[in-house]
Amino acid sequence: MAWVRSDAVLSDSDLDMLIFEPGFSTADEVSRLAGRGVGMDVVASEVRQLGGTIDIHSQPGKGARFTLRLPQTLAVTQAVFVRIGETTFAVPIASVRGVGRMQRDLLAKADAAYQYGGEDYPVHDLGTLVGHATAKAEGQMQMPLLLVRAGDLRAAVSVDQVLGNREIVVKPVGPQVASVPGIFGATIMGDGSVVVILDVAPLVRRQAMVGTEELLPVAPPVEHRRVPMVMVVDDSVTMRKVTGRVLERHNFEVMTAKDGLDALEKLADRVPDLMLLDIEMPRMDGYELATAMKADPRLRNVPIVMITSRTGEKHRQRAFDIGVNRYLGKPYQEPELMRNVFELLGIARTNE
DSSP states (O other): OOSSOTTOOOOHHHHHHGGGSTTOOOOSSOOSSSSSSOHHHHHHHHHHHTTOEEEEEEETTTEEEEEEEOOTTOEEEEEEEEEETTEEEEEEGGGEEEEEEEEHHHHTSTTOEEEETTEEEEEEEHHHHTTSOOOOOTTOSEEEEEEEEETTEEEEEEOSEEEEEEEEEEBOOHHHHHTSTTEEEEEEOTTSOEEEEEOHHHHHHHHHHHHHHHHSOOOOOOOOOOOOEEEEEOSOHHHHHHHHHHHHHTTOEEEEESSHHHHHHHHTTOOOSEEEEOSOOSSSOHHHHHHHHHTSTTTTTSOEEEEESOOSHHHHHHHHHHTOSEEEESSOOHHHHHHHHHHHHTOOOTTO
């Protein structure tokens, strides 16, 4: 096979890059393990798939230096894939000690625990931990358990199915999603679907704390204090949930709407203290909703914060011309969002 035309003029770097060509080899003899021109081709392909680059610097008689550059936001790890209902999650294998099974009747006991390696692993339901439907494993007499250990914490987490383990590329999920307890990151599967990577330990600890609080004696009722209500309007389910959880952690009541028309229908019954509003939405966008609110005597004094991926000056100015109070870009930073919320509502941040 002719790799280079006889009249071609190649630089040293071009010649170096030939070793990444499939099937290219400088070996005089081919063995079972080397000399077939496959290894460096595979290396270059994997680096490209990770969004990186590879360079060669070679000097005759002195050796060669290979420089690999990979994005710092990427990490490769092994993970166990499990299923709850129709949803698949990944759990880093470093925290997994094994897989077990338990009879359904034993699993239903309040103090159920699984014995493994001479230690007790208290049983938890993964669906309950993530706010999903509980594991059912329909048609099975025994429930699959994922045995998790982190420091002094041990837990046997029931799931519908353990799908096996594989190597994954961990991708960041942004500050909004990363602020949700128990989310380690995400990975993109071969079919393009996104799978959330769970850190199970914080979820188990949070549930244990909730259980302890439920056992505490109920304090006598105190003077009722009105909780400010914020409406989140966004066509993204993820943005509505994540932003809603951020607000709830700061003791706000939350209403949500999927677009402008949906918001107007709900505003007919209740008027919020503040609006968090996206621009790009079906049926009625953020500009149209803000305009309608400013024309309604009931709604015109409700402060509006626009949170949008449209960060251009013309979009910002149009929002301010309508009467929008603040304008934030996506992805927003939680401290910045809450600072604007507290300022617009005139509330001192005594809880921080």
